[in-house]
Amino acid sequence: AQKITQTQPGMFVQEKEAVTLDCTYDTSDPSYGLFWYKQPSSGEMIFLIYQGSYDQQNATEGRYSLNFQKARKSANLVISASQLGDSAMYFCAMRGYSGGSNYKLTFGKGTLLTVNP
């Protein structure tokens, strides 16, 4: 079974500052992937960044980086230089690659980020 834990229901950050959104996970799959999504109030799910369990380096995509600590089973999202448009719900998700996991995504409860001007 897979489990994603996001312990921060809400976070506030000042515009132009960096913010870290926490995510811890648990899985029995030897191979897995970790995703971060942004969900604005419109409801769409916007893919931000991906980290594979065997990737040696932390993933980066523009202002987004993933602080992957495999031994601690954490995959925190770092957003640098926050913008007002970053205000949204952020979900951490996991996909297992064994047959039993069936490639489905398991989501955390999400963190609501508010960027203040």
Next chain:
Amino acid sequence: SAVISQKPSRDICQRGTSLTIQCQVDSQVTMMFWYRQQPGQSLTLIATANQGSEATYESGFVIDKFPISRPNLTFSTLTVSNMSPEDSSIYLCSVRGGANTEAFFGQGTRLTVV
């Protein structure tokens, strides 16, 4: 990347009726997934739809309530049957792209049952 068109984007339905949600992908994909997001909650997988076989439902979801069709590799429908106000949610379809790093979502269907 895959582009997913989901229809309708939103609807308000009477209790006891059914709504069919369509999901169209611009490329052929093996797996399509249907998720439900209840108000203020996270996403929960309803079922996995593979072309040419019966959908696989997650615990707590049954085919009579959420029948799924997958007639080809680019299209799927989810029907929410005999709706009650508790079915008010956002329903999203998702596909796994060609690489394991990909997981794309449609725009979602915001359903309100009155």
